[in-house]
Amino acid sequence: MATSNKQKQGDTWQEKYQEYLLHNGLKSTVQRDLIANEFYRLKGHITAEDLHANIRKKHSSIGLATVYRTLKILASAGIAHERRFNDGFTRYEFFDPEDRHHDHIVCISCGKVEEFENDEIEELQKSVAKRYKFTMLDHKLEIYGRCNNCSTKAKNG
Amino acid sequence: MATSNKQKQGDTWQEKYQEYLLHNGLKSTVQRDLIANEFYRLKGHITAEDLHANIRKKHSSIGLATVYRTLKILASAGIAHERRFNDGFTRYEFFDPEDRHHDHIVCISCGKVEEFENDEIEELQKSVAKRYKFTMLDHKLEIYGRCNNCSTKAKNG
DNA sequence: AAGCTTATTGACAATGGCTATCAATTGAAA
DNA sequence: TTTCAATTGATAGCCATTGTCAATAAGCTT
Numbered sequence: 001m002a003t004s005n006k007q008k009q010g011d012t013w014q015e016k017y018q019e020y021l022l023h024n025g026l027k028s029t030v031q032r033d034l035i036a037n038e039f040y041r042l043k044g045h046i047t048a049e050d051l052h053a054n055i056r057k058k059h060s061s062i063g064l065a066t067v068y069r070t071l072k073i074l075a076s077a078g079i080a081h082e083r084r085f086n087d088g089f090t091r092y093e094f095f096d097p098e099d100r101h102h103d104h105i106v107c108i109s110c111g112k113v114e115e116f117e118n119d120e121i122e123e124l125q126k127s128v129a130k131r132y133k134f135t136m137l138d139h140k141l142e143i144y145g146r147c148n149n150c151s152t153k154a155k156n157g
Numbered sequence: 158m159a160t161s162n163k164q165k166q167g168d169t170w171q172e173k174y175q176e177y178l179l180h181n182g183l184k185s186t187v188q189r190d191l192i193a194n195e196f197y198r199l200k201g202h203i204t205a206e207d208l209h210a211n212i213r214k215k216h217s218s219i220g221l222a223t224v225y226r227t228l229k230i231l232a233s234a235g236i237a238h239e240r241r242f243n244d245g246f247t248r249y250e251f252f253d254p255e256d257r258h259h260d261h262i263v264c265i266s267c268g269k270v271e272e273f274e275n276d277e278i279e280e281l282q283k284s285v286a287k288r289y290k291f292t293m294l295d296h297k298l299e300i301y302g303r304c305n306n307c308s309t310k311a312k313n314g
Numbered sequence: 315a316a317g318c319t320t321a322t323t324g325a326c327a328a329t330g331g332c333t334a335t336c337a338a339t340t341g342a343a344a
Numbered sequence: 345t346t347t348c349a350a351t352t353g354a355t356a357g358c359c360a361t362t363g364t365c366a367a368t369a370a371g372c373t374t
Contacts, residue, residue, distance in 0.1 A: 027321055027370050048361080063324040068361065084243065088360070105289050114289055121281050125300055128273055132262050133305035141298045143282055148290035184341055184350055205332080220353040225332065245331070321370075328363070333356105340351070 013040060013079050013094075020077035031062055035070040036079075045083065045091045045113050085142065087111070103141035109150035170197060170236050170251075177234035188219055192227040196237065197251060202270050204246045242299060244268070260298040266307035 017036055021028055038055050039046070052067040071092050074080035080092045085106055101122060102115040121141065129136035174193055178185055195212050196203070209224040228249050231237035237249045242263055258279060259272040278298065286293035 025321080029322060029370070031323070061324080065325080065362080066323060069322085084241070086241065090360080105285065105291055107291065108294065116285055116289065118281060118285060121278055124275060124278050124281075125298075128262065128275060129300055129302055132271055132273065134262055134264070134300065134302040135308045136300055136302040137265065138301040139299060140301070141282075142296060143286055143291065143293055144295040144297070145286055145291040145293040151292045182350080186341070186351060188352070218353080222333080222354080223352060226351085247331080316374090318373080319371095321368105323366105323368070325366105326364090329361085331359100333358075335356080336352105336354095338352085341349095342347100343349105344345100344347080 011097075013096075016077060016079055017074070020073070020079075026073065031066050032070050032073070034059060034062070035067055036074060039071070039074065039080065039092065040094060043094045045093050047089045047091055049089075051092075085113070086144070103143075105143040105145070107147040107150055108144050109146050109153075112147050114147075168254075170253075173234055173236055174231070177230070177236075183230065188216075188223050189227050189230075191216060191219070192224055193231060193236075196228070196231065196249065200251045202240065202248045202250050204248055206246075208249075242270070243301070260300075262300040262302070264304040264307055265301050266303050266310075269304050271304075 018028065020026070035051070035055060039051060042051065042054065048064065048068045048071055051071070052062070052064045055062050055067065071080060075082050075092065078097075079095060081095045083091045083093055083104070085091065085104070100117050100119075102117045103121070105114045105116060106112070125139050125141075126136060175185065177183070192208070192212060196208060199208065199211060205221065205225045205228055208228070209219070209221045212219050212224065228237060232239050232249065235254075236252060238252045240248045240250055240261070242248065242261070257274050259274045260278070262271045262273060263269070282296050282298075283293060
């Protein structure tokens with residue numbers, strides 16, 4: 001095929017998705033594609049159940065198991081990242097390779113999740129891994145607390 | 158009771174434990190005390206099931222539910238800390254108030270967990286919380302990777 | 315376009331860590 | 345020792361997630 005050599009703008013998540021299916025003997029199906037698209041549309045920190053509920057509004061026949069399965073595929077393809085905070089649910093987050101790594105700050109009161117980036121922390125983690133002779137593959141930093149809104153409420157309520 | 162005024166060396170985990178029971182209308186029982194002691198003896202990052210298995214060797218009648226219940230109490234009393242890595246188990250870690258806060262570096266291959274401390278990271282986290290106007294209550298930093306042993310094996314095996 | 319092979323789907327059963335329930339037992343205050 | 349709430353072990357239940365399976369759909373090949 002005569003595709004462009006340029007990669008920078010070229011590899012959208014859709015391409016990554018199609019490529020992953022191809023290279024793994026998987027098929028593109030209407031359900032799969034629909035779920036992937038809806039996941040992309042909704043983005044941040046969604047649970048399988050929430051995504052399923054959302055899709056059900058328009059496509060009432062799609063099963064929960066298929067949503068779970070598709071999210072797993074998207075995670076394997078590097079399109080979604082699995083996140084487990086402390087509420088018993090696995091959440092999926094759209095991963096944009098253009099974005100830098102980010103961590104999370106979670107409100108234990110209202111559940112709000114904010115993202116933040118901090119290069120210094122990243123660097124310090126690398127040096128810790130080196131000190132312990134670990135090959136670092138992933139890391140997770142979560143700050144738990146109460147957001148401005150909820151701590152104000154707690155004081156006045 | 159004529160106990161010392163000094164606190165520094167005074168409050169062992171046993172005292173903390175007894176005090177917690179007292180202040181919460183809970184009773185000291187042979188099972189409870191046994192589980193607490195065994196937990197203290199084994200220390201690091203144990204699951205309820207592992208602890209139960211260990212205790213069963215000597216005291217075969219103690220039930221799993223009681224181990225779960227006791228670990229919850231120890232956590233509420235501030236004697237144990239709950240940790241959830243990514244293997245689906247809740248692990249409990251003995252908490253020594255003399256110790257500084259530490260984080261974890263986990264080998265995804267053999268499951269080894271090492272602890273580390275890093276004040277710079279701690280400080281950076283505080284500043285992040287401040288920037289987002291969060292009241293920081295807790296935080297969790299985990300580095301996932303392969304330990305020296307396992308990455309060597311991977312290369313040669 | 316039809317046939318063929320294999321992946322996929324939705325419904326639902328099963329899993330597994332953990333918690334609730336309950337009748338019997340125990341701790342400790344009176 | 346009586347009394348009564350707390351506790352225990354066994355086990356049923358919970359719930360997010362995964363496995364099973366017969367029916368169906370994708371994507372070749374001809």
